[in-house]
Amino acid sequence: MNRIAVLGSTGSIGTSCLEVIAAHPSDMTLVGVSANRSWELLGRQSTTFAPRYAVLCDESLAGQVDTSVFGGHTELLFGDEGIQQLVTDEETDVVVTGIVGAAGLRGTWAALESGKRVAVANKETLVVAGPLVMELAGRRGAEVIPVDSEHSAVFQAMQAGRSREIRRIVLTSSGGPFRGSTAQQLSEVTPRQALAHPTWQMGPKITVDSATMMNKALEVIEAKWLFELEVDQIEVAVHPQSIVHSMVEFVDGSVIAQMSPPDMKLPIQYALTYPDRVSTPTGSIDFTAPFSLDFEPPDLDAFPALRLGFEVARRGGTAGAVLNAANEAAVARFLDGRLGFNDIPRLCQDLLDNHDFDPSPDLDELLRQDRRARAEAELW
Numbered sequence: 001m002n003r004i005a006v007l008g009s010t011g012s013i014g015t016s017c018l019e020v021i022a023a024h025p026s027d028m029t030l031v032g033v034s035a036n037r038s039w040e041l042l043g044r045q046s047t048t049f050a051p052r053y054a055v056l057c058d059e060s061l062a063g064q065v066d067t068s069v070f071g072g073h074t075e076l077l078f079g080d081e082g083i084q085q086l087v088t089d090e091e092t093d094v095v096v097t098g099i100v101g102a103a104g105l106r107g108t109w110a111a112l113e114s115g116k117r118v119a120v121a122n123k124e125t126l127v128v129a130g131p132l133v134m135e136l137a138g139r140r141g142a143e144v145i146p147v148d149s150e151h152s153a154v155f156q157a158m159q160a161g162r163s164r165e166i167r168r169i170v171l172t173s174s175g176g177p178f179r180g181s182t183a184q185q186l187s188e189v190t191p192r193q194a195l196a197h198p199t200w201q202m203g204p205k206i207t208v209d210s211a212t213m214m215n216k217a218l219e220v221i222e223a224k225w226l227f228e229l230e231v232d233q234i235e236v237a238v239h240p241q242s243i244v245h246s247m248v249e250f251v252d253g254s255v256i257a258q259m260s261p262p263d264m265k266l267p268i269q270y271a272l273t274y275p276d277r278v279s280t281p282t283g284s285i286d287f288t289a290p291f292s293l294d295f296e297p298p299d300l301d302a303f304p305a306l307r308l309g310f311e312v313a314r315r316g317g318t319a320g321a322v323l324n325a326a327n328e329a330a331v332a333r334f335l336d337g338r339l340g341f342n343d344i345p346r347l348c349q350d351l352l353d354n355h356d357f358d359p360s361p362d363l364d365e366l367l368r369q370d371r372r373a374r375a376e377a378e379l380w
């Protein structure tokens with residue numbers, strides 16, 4: 001029995017993860033769930049799955065929520081201490097990190113420190129503190145298994161060879177809702193248009209990141225730390241059908257791709273069951289009808305955010321923390337109608353160019369730079 005804690009269980013990744021767990025009742029059980037403020041949904045999840053713990057990260061809700069909605073089997077906890085208790089509990093085998101943004105760092109860190117397998121959806125944690133996170137995992141003997149569909153694809157394809165035999169990886173991108181648009185056309189984009197992704201149903205922050213291609217930028221940085229690659233070994237190709245989720249090219253020129261319908265339940269499940277494969281509640285590719293797979297290079301002039309991903313992956317140090325914080329704050333301002341679409345990468349570039357770069361920061365310094373970048377992004 002795989003005993004699973006799902007951080008961010010009320011979000012897009014979290015609810016898909018609960019569907020996976022529900023589809024495998026004899027192999028998987030839910031130990032705990034967490035949300036920031038969505039206590040009613042968290043309560044419904046608790047009565048359905050009867051996990052041991054439910055955690056509300058926003059401590060100001062203590063004393064305000066109707067605790068009866070959590071059922072009789074689930075203990076309600078609050079804040080960072082609640083997350084710490086859930087992920088370090090001896091009954092927890094795997095922690096799925098489905099929290100959005102740098103807020104996911106604490107739970108990931110605590111889970112790795114106690115040697116748990118971490119199924120990482122929360123890419124921002126690796127963007128902010130990739131080297132420290134991977135060093136901690138190595139020291140504590142904790143496994144980090146990717147959930148992001150592209151990194152899961154790379155992880156799966158990598159099993160066709162040895163790491164020293166990898167020539168390069170190719171991360172695919174759907175291109176988002178504005179594929180083919182010019183920078184001029186993008187300057188008019190509204191939050192409603194940016195929130196309409198053609199392929200994936202996701203939370204609002206990652207949906208906007210997909211529209212600016214900042215999501216792919218964050219994935220380049222995530223891939224560098226996760227797979228210990230040189231930046232020159234990472235490429236991006238736009239693939240609008242979202243069937244090939246990414247590829248690995250080995251030194252002999254063989255390219256191994258992972259293909260499946262676009263459904264996050266598959267990579268989530270693989271991260272839970274690895275190295276085993278079990279049947280999924282998702283469909284199959286239909287090869288009885290004609291279809292084609294297209295690939296094209298990304299347009300870096302219309303989507304300058306992607307360039308930032310490569311720049312930050314090369315610089316390392318505090319650059320990831322600043323890019324991530326600047327982007328989180330810029331996306332929030334864009335969604336509030338207080339920033340233009342093309343200003344998101346401009347703001348990020350400006351904060352990156354002008355920050356107090358430290359090539360080998362510790363965690364406290366990264367958190368300090370994160371706070372500072374958020375404050376500056378509000379004033380930009």
Ligand SMILES: NC(=O)c1ccc[n+]([C@@H]2O[C@H](COP(=O)([O-])OP(=O)(O)OC[C@H]3O[C@@H](n4cnc5c(N)ncnc54)[C@H](OP(=O)(O)O)[C@@H]3O)[C@@H](O)[C@H]2O)c1
Nearest residue numbers: 008010011012013036037038057099100103121122202203
């Ligand atoms: N969605 C996808 O298909 C997908 C694919 C690949 C990777 N990812 C990554 O997975 C992560 C989650 O994405 P998502 O689309 O599932 O996001 P989402 O739908 O917005 O869900 C976010 C979850 O995090 C919780 N949360 C938000 N702010 C928090 C905070 N400050 N402290 C603690 N918990 C907080 C939310 O709780 P409330 O409900 O209370 O707000 C919710 O449970 C992101 O890092 C994203 O990049 C997502």
